[in-house]
Amino acid sequence: xxxxxVLRELATYADGEVDExxxxxxxxxxxxxxxxxxxxxxxxxxxxxxxxxxASEPVPGDLKGRICRALAHQRRLRLFRWxxxxxxxxxxxxxxxxxxxxxxxxxxxxxxxxxxxxxxDFARIYxxxxxxxxxxxxxxxxxxxxxxxQEVKTWSDIDFPVYLPDISSEGFRLAGVCRCxxxxxxxxxxxxxxxxxxxxxxxTSSPPENVVSxxxxxxxxxxxxxxxxCASDQGCGHPQRHYFVARVGENVTVIKWDEAQxxxxxxxxxxxxELVELVDSAELAQSQVAQLAD
Amino acid sequence: xxxxxxxxxxxxAVPHLETVYRVARRLARDEHEAEDLAQETYLKAxxxxxxxxxxEFGIRPWLLKILYNTFLNRQARDKKGPKATDQQTxxxxxxAEGYFGPPELxxxxxxxxxxxxxxxxxxxxxxxxxxxxxxxxxxxxxxxILGIPIGTVMSRLHRAxxxxxxxxxxxxxxxxxxxxxxx
Numbered sequence: 001x002x003x004x005x006v007l008r009e010l011a012t013y014a015d016g017e018v019d020e021x022x023x024x025x026x027x028x029x030x031x032x033x034x035x036x037x038x039x040x041x042x043x044x045x046x047x048x049x050x051x052x053x054x055a056s057e058p059v060p061g062d063l064k065g066r067i068c069r070a071l072a073h074q075r076r077l078r079l080f081r082w083x084x085x086x087x088x089x090x091x092x093x094x095x096x097x098x099x100x101x102x103x104x105x106x107x108x109x110x111x112x113x114x115x116x117x118x119x120x121d122f123a124r125i126y127x128x129x130x131x132x133x134x135x136x137x138x139x140x141x142x143x144x145x146x147x148x149x150q151e152v153k154t155w156s157d158i159d160f161p162v163y164l165p166d167i168s169s170e171g172f173r174l175a176g177v178c179r180c181x182x183x184x185x186x187x188x189x190x191x192x193x194x195x196x197x198x199x200x201x202x203x204t205s206s207p208p209e210n211v212v213s214x215x216x217x218x219x220x221x222x223x224x225x226x227x228x229x230c231a232s233d234q235g236c237g238h239p240q241r242h243y244f245v246a247r248v249g250e251n252v253t254v255i256k257w258d259e260a261q262x263x264x265x266x267x268x269x270x271x272x273x274e275l276v277e278l279v280d281s282a283e284l285a286q287s288q289v290a291q292l293a294d
Numbered sequence: 295x296x297x298x299x300x301x302x303x304x305x306x307a308v309p310h311l312e313t314v315y316r317v318a319r320r321l322a323r324d325e326h327e328a329e330d331l332a333q334e335t336y337l338k339a340x341x342x343x344x345x346x347x348x349x350e351f352g353i354r355p356w357l358l359k360i361l362y363n364t365f366l367n368r369q370a371r372d373k374k375g376p377k378a379t380d381q382q383t384x385x386x387x388x389x390a391e392g393y394f395g396p397p398e399l400x401x402x403x404x405x406x407x408x409x410x411x412x413x414x415x416x417x418x419x420x421x422x423x424x425x426x427x428x429x430x431x432x433x434x435x436x437x438x439i440l441g442i443p444i445g446t447v448m449s450r451l452h453r454a455x456x457x458x459x460x461x462x463x464x465x466x467x468x469x470x471x472x473x474x475x476x477x
Binding site for chain 1: 303304308311312315316317319320325329332333336337340341404405406408409412423424426427428432433448452455458459462
């Protein structure tokens, strides 16, 4: 090998990356020439300089903790997914319902102490618990509403009138009763009853007009942007009630009225006039109120 | 379910955090970017740990491979890809005989100068040089980590070393240190 050829190979030689034949040749060259030995030493020194320079870079003190926390977070997520796939789908669905029906806008307390709630919150429960899931905390079966009401009366925190009218004459049957409508920010407690008519199955494309939600509230509320229904609108047939209405989107109607010290709300895609008639016809209340208040 | 034992990801990978960070620091040339890069590397590695098989060199080359790919992805994402390097005119560095780096050398200044010189290298040279400098691994292993042919490793390393030597030449002269002789 010529001197330039040897010099060209010495960096690789210094790294120990040459094959045996070439190594033997370079070993002899380095042993016989101090310039080659110096070149090898310089390449090795350069590597050591680079290694030292990189290794002397200070590492942020909190980096390890930060990464360990990120890994722990990932592990929790993985555990959550693992559990989620291992049979708690039902519980997750229930949780989803609760989360979906959480009221998004904060409740407002006007000067008179009455809680103002957004009609969209009722519409959301109507859509999820009523139309999509027929959410129920009890088995309805063939029981009449009044029988279900007796059971609901035994639930915890039910110290207010719960209205479960029998509106089978209008074609509706009771399909579910739940407590959805988290009232933690308002102090208001609620029982939500959903009624269906016809061949209705949850989760299908059955018409939403076949579902009605009725909310019994533990106190008086008002609907945001509510408007009182007057006789000139379409007539309020019930002599003792004052209906207030609010719209959500294109086709959801929310109607509220008061009974004694509490409010009731009905929500549906049924046209407003028909919904008013349905509520008018429901002599829900007084007999059951008296019954439940006993 | 995660394994918390000695073969868990944390037990195997966290001891290499400093190396990963330091390589990330020189690759990214920015402290905060390096921290993010290191964290992203570890999270990716954690997620892919099930596919990792401990081989001859352990988990470190695997982590560095993820680091390098993450770095490239970030560069592509930020549209700050490595600029094409002009053909370097590698001047011959002629210096007197002797070892580079006498014992009385100011190592702190030297380290800074070397880091600066490494930072000035194009990214594709820098990555090869960093692996070469920080790890006792073969060219073949570097090629596997970076996903490039071994011939490319050798040519990049050759040019990276030459440039590093050039960069350090001025510092060496200033401090009356002999520079490395060119090949």
